[in-house]
Amino acid sequence: MTGWVAVAGLGPGDEALVTPQVRAALDAASDVVGYIPYVARIAPRAGLRLHASDNRVELDRAAHALDMAAQGRRVVVVSSGDPGVFAMASALFEALEAGPQHWRALDIRVLPGITAMLAAAARAGAPLGHDFCAINLSDNLKPWALIEKRLRLAAEADFAMAFYNPRSKARPDGFARALEVLRTTCADARPVVFARAVSTPQEELRIVPLTEARPEMADMRTMVIVGSSLTRVIDTPRGPVIFTPRSA
Amino acid sequence: MTGWVAVAGLGPGDEALVTPQVRAALDAASDVVGYIPYVARIAPRAGLRLHASDNRVELDRAAHALDMAAQGRRVVVVSSGDPGVFAMASALFEALEAGPQHWRALDIRVLPGITAMLAAAARAGAPLGHDFCAINLSDNLKPWALIEKRLRLAAEADFAMAFYNPRSKARPDGFARALEVLRTTCADARPVVFARAVSTPQEELRIVPLTEARPEMADMRTMVIVGSSLTRVIDTPRGPVIFTPRSA
Numbered sequence: 001m002t003g004w005v006a007v008a009g010l011g012p013g014d015e016a017l018v019t020p021q022v023r024a025a026l027d028a029a030s031d032v033v034g035y036i037p038y039v040a041r042i043a044p045r046a047g048l049r050l051h052a053s054d055n056r057v058e059l060d061r062a063a064h065a066l067d068m069a070a071q072g073r074r075v076v077v078v079s080s081g082d083p084g085v086f087a088m089a090s091a092l093f094e095a096l097e098a099g100p101q102h103w104r105a106l107d108i109r110v111l112p113g114i115t116a117m118l119a120a121a122a123r124a125g126a127p128l129g130h131d132f133c134a135i136n137l138s139d140n141l142k143p144w145a146l147i148e149k150r151l152r153l154a155a156e157a158d159f160a161m162a163f164y165n166p167r168s169k170a171r172p173d174g175f176a177r178a179l180e181v182l183r184t185t186c187a188d189a190r191p192v193v194f195a196r197a198v199s200t201p202q203e204e205l206r207i208v209p210l211t212e213a214r215p216e217m218a219d220m221r222t223m224v225i226v227g228s229s230l231t232r233v234i235d236t237p238r239g240p241v242i243f244t245p246r247s248a
Numbered sequence: 249m250t251g252w253v254a255v256a257g258l259g260p261g262d263e264a265l266v267t268p269q270v271r272a273a274l275d276a277a278s279d280v281v282g283y284i285p286y287v288a289r290i291a292p293r294a295g296l297r298l299h300a301s302d303n304r305v306e307l308d309r310a311a312h313a314l315d316m317a318a319q320g321r322r323v324v325v326v327s328s329g330d331p332g333v334f335a336m337a338s339a340l341f342e343a344l345e346a347g348p349q350h351w352r353a354l355d356i357r358v359l360p361g362i363t364a365m366l367a368a369a370a371r372a373g374a375p376l377g378h379d380f381c382a383i384n385l386s387d388n389l390k391p392w393a394l395i396e397k398r399l400r401l402a403a404e405a406d407f408a409m410a411f412y413n414p415r416s417k418a419r420p421d422g423f424a425r426a427l428e429v430l431r432t433t434c435a436d437a438r439p440v441v442f443a444r445a446v447s448t449p450q451e452e453l454r455i456v457p458l459t460e461a462r463p464e465m466a467d468m469r470t471m472v473i474v475g476s477s478l479t480r481v482i483d484t485p486r487g488p489v490i491f492t493p494r495s496a
Contacts, residue, residue, distance in 0.1 A: 011267075016269040016272065017267050017268075017269055017360070018267070018268070019259075019264060019265050019266070020266070020268070021262070021264035021265055082370075084366060084370055084374045084376055084377055085377075086377070086378070086494075089373070089377060089491070090374045090377030090378065090491050090493055092374075093373055093377075093482060094491070094493055094494070096482060096489070097480070104482065104485060105486070109370075110369075110373065110374060111370065112362045112366045112367050112369075114267065114360045114362070118330050118360045121358075121360075122332050122357075122358035122359065125337070125341055125358065126331075126337035126340075126341055127332075128332055128333060128382075129332055129333075129334075129335075129338030129341075130334070130338065131381070131384060131398055132382055133380065133381035133382070133405075134376075134380055134381070135379045136378065136379060141494050142378075142496070146406075150405045150407070153402075153404055154401075154405065157381075157397065157398045157405075159381060159398070234352065236352040236353065237352060237353045238355070241356070243338050243345075245338055245342055246306070246334075246338050246339060246342070247389040248390070
């Protein structure tokens with residue numbers, strides 16, 4: 001039997017946001033590989049081996065997946081959200097580039113998913129409705145100076161901005177510095193969305209002006225979205241709705 | 249019966265990329281509203297009214313949807329891709345903001361979908377695997393100077409870039425000017441992805457260095473993705489794979 005690897009996005013949490021394409025890959029898989037909480041989302045069944053691993057071992061996990069596929073296994077590497085956005089797809093290709101030549105002949109597919117920023121944006125309205133950028137605020141793999149440079153240029157370009165991994169126990173201070181950069185470049189009223197665990201029972205949504213944004217409003221399960229200069233909030237009986245007009 | 253509006257993303261074309269959440273909304277709808285080719289993707293059934301309208305009437309379409317919901321209809325506004333990315337969600341909230349006060353009490357939801365840049369990225373590898381931006385190259389609703397400013401700043405920030413609506417019959421020249429901006433700011437070998445009609449039978453994928461990128465490689469059905477300075481291409485027996493490493 002011919003092996004393959006599918007790097008699949010499970011979306012933000014709600015099973016109704018998993019595409020049929022990803023569901024079909026999981027149904028056809030012999031092995032599922034991924035970070036512990038993502039593998040925990042996969043229902044066990046006969047003939048399916050689950051390989052859960054810890055955070056920060058992405059390259060090992062990718063190599064394991066490629067090695068199993070080379071042995072004829074049908075491997076799904078699971079990511080939350082979309083695998084191509086700050087997730088396992090890049091790690092897999094890094095491992096492919098560094099690995100043995102015969103891996104390059106493998107059948108490797110990336111199956112897109114609903115990424116966190118788009119789930120969060122949909123929940124809040126349409127804050128990413130015009131030109132925007134996505135920035136990973138973690139400085140585990142890149143210098144903080146580069147993050148800060150991108151924040152300044154993104155503000156100057158007047159992009160709406162989506163921040164992944166804004167804050168963690170290991171990185172408690174970076175997001176506070178990011179907010180400081182924004183305060184020096186954006187108007188006080190600039191709306192900021194804190195969207196935590198969107199589409200799960202733990203979902204929390206908050207929309208505040210930049211002056212009221214506080215570092216502790218974010219954790220690792222939070223997407224932060226900052227509007228452009230034209231982003232507006234509409235008050236409704238069902239709560240505030242934020243959107244960026246098409247002319248922004 | 250209580251009316252509602254769901255602004256739903258149909259993904260890039262393949263029905264296997266439509267989320268179960270969107271499918272359920274379509275099953276519950278009394279009315280589907282949208283641009284002609286998107287409404288054409290909805291299977292007719294008893295009890296479902298299809299309202300297809302032409303391009304460039306987004307605000308009228310949004311107002312029509314809100315008005316029907318206010319009359320108790322269950323309305324799905326369909327977009328291709330994700331409704332919050334250069335699509336109908338912002339138009340709907342623009343119409344809501346400008347419309348009668350009673351519309352604000354309506355049940356309005358945005359249902360995310362697989363947006364074109366993530367489907368294209370997945371097909372090509374993982375070119376958006378680190379910080380990136382999405383820019384609509386159409387100057388129908390914003391000045392070209394703003395687009396050019398954003399391109400220059402995005403290159404300076406070393407974002408990977410995804411371009412929506414790169415080129416149309418009505419706008420044959422903008423994309424050529426965008427390529428000129430990139431040629432003055434990025435290295436010759438910078439990889440560029442042209443991904444046309446991804447996930448459909450008309451799909452075409454091309455990865456070229458910036459020096460070989462030509463305006464006529466893009467049309468309205470093409471997503472263009474430009475790598476960051478660290479984006480790389482791996483040659484494989486199955487074709488080239490492009491990815492941006494996690495440290496970019």
